[in-house]
Amino acid sequence: MTNVMPFLLKDTERPIRNRLDQIDTLFRLGYRDRQQEILEKIEQFGESADILSYFLQQVTKSHKLVNMIGAQCYLLHSGEDYYARLNFWLPKMASTDVIKRRVEQYFSIGVLHNHSFDFFTVGLLGTGYYSQFYRYEADDLDRYEVGDELLLSKTKSLKLCKGKALFVSKSFDFHTQFEPDDFSISLNFIPKIYDFVGSKDNAQLIVDPKTYIVQRKFLSDPKAPTRKEMALV
Amino acid sequence: VSPFQAWIPPSRDNLFRIGLPADDSIWLTVYGERLTPYFHAYSTVTFEHLFSAFSSHTVASSYYLAEILFHASKAPSCDPIDGMIDAARGLTQLAEMPVTGLWKIAEAMAPIEPDLAVSVLRTITSKGGEVGNRAEAALQKLGVSA
Numbered sequence: 584m585t586n587v588m589p590f591l592l593k594d595t596e597r598p599i600r601n602r603l604d605q606i607d608t609l610f611r612l613g614y615r616d617r618q619q620e621i622l623e624k625i626e627q628f629g630e631s632a633d634i635l636s637y638f639l640q641q642v643t644k645s646h647k648l649v650n651m652i653g654a655q656c657y658l659l660h661s662g663e664d665y666y667a668r669l670n671f672w673l674p675k676m677a678s679t680d681v682i683k684r685r686v687e688q689y690f691s692i693g694v695l696h697n698h699s700f701d702f703f704t705v706g707l708l709g710t711g712y713y714s715q716f717y718r719y720e721a722d723d724l725d726r727y728e729v730g731d732e733l734l735l736s737k738t739k740s741l742k743l744c745k746g747k748a749l750f751v752s753k754s755f756d757f758h759t760q761f762e763p764d765d766f767s768i769s770l771n772f773i774p775k776i777y778d779f780v781g782s783k784d785n786a787q788l789i790v791d792p793k794t795y796i797v798q799r800k801f802l803s804d805p806k807a808p809t810r811k812e813m814a815l816v
Numbered sequence: 817v818s819p820f821q822a823w824i825p826p827s828r829d830n831l832f833r834i835g836l837p838a839d840d841s842i843w844l845t846v847y848g849e850r851l852t853p854y855f856h857a858y859s860t861v862t863f864e865h866l867f868s869a870f871s872s873h874t875v876a877s878s879y880y881l882a883e884i885l886f887h888a889s890k891a892p893s894c895d896p897i898d899g900m901i902d903a904a905r906g907l908t909q910l911a912e913m914p915v916t917g918l919w920k921i922a923e924a925m926a927p928i929e930p931d932l933a934v935s936v937l938r939t940i941t942s943k944g945g946e947v948g949n950r951a952e953a954a955l956q957k958l959g960v961s962a
Contacts, residue, residue, distance in 0.1 A: 593899075593902075595898060595899045596899070631891075632888040632889070632891040632900070633899060635884055635885075635888035636885075636888060636899035636900045636902070636903045637899065638884075639881060639884060639885055639888075639900075639903035639906070639907065640899065640902055640903045640906060642881060643881075643903065643906030643907055643909070643910065644906065657877065657880055657881075657884075669884070671880070671883070708887055708888065708891055709887075766887055768884070768887065768888075
């Protein structure tokens with residue numbers, strides 16, 4: 584994807600652009616070694632809605648609209664060394680009806696999974712979705728196939744409220760998400776080139792949240808994320 | 817005093833709820849398939865399918881941009897507001913923007929840029945249909961000509 588930046592910037596847009604450039608530099612220097620610095624930078628995006636108006640203006644200037652990459656996410660920006668993906672989190676619905684099930688199906692609710700890409704995330708709007716994290720500690724994830732049982736350890740549960748940021752490691756960090764109390768938006772920063780860790784085949788696994796049995800396995804490019812892989816939040 | 821104080825938007829600040837059909841249920845837009853987006857509206861009373869609002873990836877993307885604007889403009893920390901207004905103007909110019917997206921833009925702009933909101937409502941009215949009728953009614957309520 585081409586960069587959406589070659590447009591004249593207004594004074595109000597310049598500080599956001601500068602911060603995005605600084606994040607690009609940190610990614611280029613090695614995002615795993617600079618996790619804390621990146622987290623501190625992206626936390627600042629939660630302080631105002633400026634980043635959203637900035638992105639909207641960039642998108643409308645560039646007329647690049649075919650950037651919706653999943654039911655709940657939108658590829659809003661491509662830096663030199665990262666993608667910025669915006670995620671919508673729909674509020675919990677009161678009834679347990681057919682619509683609720685449909686929403687859960689398409690909006691990655693209650694799906695225990697890992698990712699084939701590392702990412703940083705920050706809450707931008709709303710009280711934030713709930714997430715339960717699990718960790719797979721061993722270095723042999725590649726051997727698991729559909730039907731195998733994973734040994735996962737529950738780690739932390741959190742709510743990604745506005746301004747909260749965290750790093751999620753590909754392969755090892757599993758998580759399941761639950762609807763926020765109100766409409767929420769989070770922003771991910773996904774490296775274009777991964778630091779090598781653990782898994783060689785870099786698969787994404789979907790796991791039964793009760794039995795930890797692998798339900799689906801998707802093989803992916805071990806070096807860089809694809810549009811399809813980024814569709815699952 | 818903003819003339820929009822009298823205007824109660826039908827969306828109820830929820831991504832799904834974009835209007836109130838005749839049976840007092842709520843239109844519910846649900847993304848149809850993960851990689852081929854279609855939005856479908858269901859009645860929350862009867863669960864019947866009411867309509868499919870969008871038919872292309874670009875239209876669906878445009879609608880979500882309007883949603884982002886709507887929620888971002890309501891954030892307490894939305895300051896300075898100029899960027900949001902500029903973004904709204906840009907979004908209204910998108911040929912792919914569906915009327916439901918325009919409606920969200922009008923809602924977003926109502927408290928902060930009423931003239932733009934009225935202009936967008938007039939555009940919606942000119943397109944006719946259910947949402948067009950609602951826009952016309954909103955303009956009448958405001959005492960503004962369509």
